[in-house]
Amino acid sequence: MPRTDIDIAVLLFDRITALDAIGPYEVLARVPGATVRFVAVQPGPQRTDTGFLTLVADYGLDDGLAHDIVVVPGGPGTLDLLEDADLLGWIRAAHAGTRWTASVCTGALLLGAAGILEGLSATTHWASMDRLSEFGAEATHGRVVENGRVLTAAGVSAGIDVGLRLAQLVAGDAVAKAIQLVIEYDPQAPFDSGSPAAATPETVALARELLQSPFRTPPASGQRSAPLSTQ
Numbered sequence: 001m002p003r004t005d006i007d008i009a010v011l012l013f014d015r016i017t018a019l020d021a022i023g024p025y026e027v028l029a030r031v032p033g034a035t036v037r038f039v040a041v042q043p044g045p046q047r048t049d050t051g052f053l054t055l056v057a058d059y060g061l062d063d064g065l066a067h068d069i070v071v072v073p074g075g076p077g078t079l080d081l082l083e084d085a086d087l088l089g090w091i092r093a094a095h096a097g098t099r100w101t102a103s104v105c106t107g108a109l110l111l112g113a114a115g116i117l118e119g120l121s122a123t124t125h126w127a128s129m130d131r132l133s134e135f136g137a138e139a140t141h142g143r144v145v146e147n148g149r150v151l152t153a154a155g156v157s158a159g160i161d162v163g164l165r166l167a168q169l170v171a172g173d174a175v176a177k178a179i180q181l182v183i184e185y186d187p188q189a190p191f192d193s194g195s196p197a198a199a200t201p202e203t204v205a206l207a208r209e210l211l212q213s214p215f216r217t218p219p220a221s222g223q224r225s226a227p228l229s230t231q
Helices: 018-028 076-080 085-097 107-113 126-135 158-171 173-182 201-212
Strands: 006-011 034-040 044-047 054-057 069-072 100-104 144-147 150-153
Touching: 006 018, 018 034, 018 054, 018 069, 018 100, 018 158, 034 054, 069 085, 069 107, 069 158, 076 107, 085 100, 085 107, 100 107, 100 158, 107 126, 107 150, 126 201, 144 158, 150 158, 158 173
Parallel strands: 006 034, 006 069, 069 100, 100 150
Antiparallel strands: 044 054, 144 150
């Protein structure tokens, strides 16, 4: 099996949505010759948006590594980073040297804030589509929207789709298809409510309510849990 030496960075931050990062990771880590690095402003643990799971970044923004692919996930924590000069500067600098730069979910807002989506079509989580215009992007519905070396994916589970597309670009159809089989990615959802267009108005309203509801942080021993705001 041919190997393609390729370095991939997946950004982590507090209040990230776990599947936004883990979905593409599960695909890209299986590309022969790939090295996947989890990167954050500072190395160390990053608490996910639910408060129940922690992901760990082994690398910081100042490690000076060059990456062939950068994946920027989303989650409520993106809203805290839209004016983070250090992070946005790193995204811009990394993008200048990547072969492909990708976002998942509201990670597109970070690409936009870094100036990468100006004049491009892009997608993000359905509840944040109206924000893309703030960054000069044309909101476009689709699981993955591709503009040359910039790829944006829709919400959460679409990270798997963009991971497979990146695997295809890096290693070809045969390897990408084999990885799809390895992870047994054959969605057969029990409901047809995976997009606002397919969902009933009642389901959309409930989904918006869930998006606004605070998660609860896991309690320490002997302590009661506390809300973790999604705002």
